[in-house]
Amino acid sequence: ILNVEQSPQSLHVQEGDSTNFTCSFPSSNFYALHWYRWETAKSPEALFVMTLNGDEKKKGRISATLNTKEGYSYLYIKGSQPEDSATYLCAFSNQAGTALIFGKGTTLSVSS
């Protein structure tokens, strides 16, 4: 059974804090790792797709890294803002054309 674990389950930070969370996935037969941002009452939106070991992606204040050999990815948010409050999902696939396996997400709350 393929399992994707995310930690922490939730966290609360103050505006301006930088934060990061982890996604762990099976390190064998890796194909791609996706990060999604899911705001309350909306649908998940894709942030990054990473396929190569050592990949680093950046979008504004949000960045992600990938280590396929040890099976983890980090998502970083620099200078958190209240609008960053959302659930961040990671999803893993082990071959092209197959469905993604989602973690349960990390719910971030940023207070001003």
Added chain:
Amino acid sequence: DAGVIQSPRHEVTEMGQEVTLRCKPISGHNSLFWYRQTMMRGLELLIYFNNNVPIDDSGMPEDRFSAKMPNASFSTLKIQPSEPRDSAVYFCASKRGNQPQHFGDGTRLSIL
């Protein structure tokens, strides 16, 4: 461009009734996914289609659930008969090739 369109947005019905959820994927996308979101299990894959063909339905909870994709622009998820434990938010997503999935806004289903 129109995103993934799901209908209805909300459905409230009595136990035992048939429920049909509908999804129109993004034009040109060749894969379609049905997910169920619950507090306990997070985002669970129910079934997915590649080029209108069901590939993996191992996530479909039981025989009361069925899904069809008669053409590239339409899919249905049917529950018959419905039970209170089927209450959840059901998401449809589509993608093209190895691109990220695009999610619909979901159908919030309540079975009384």
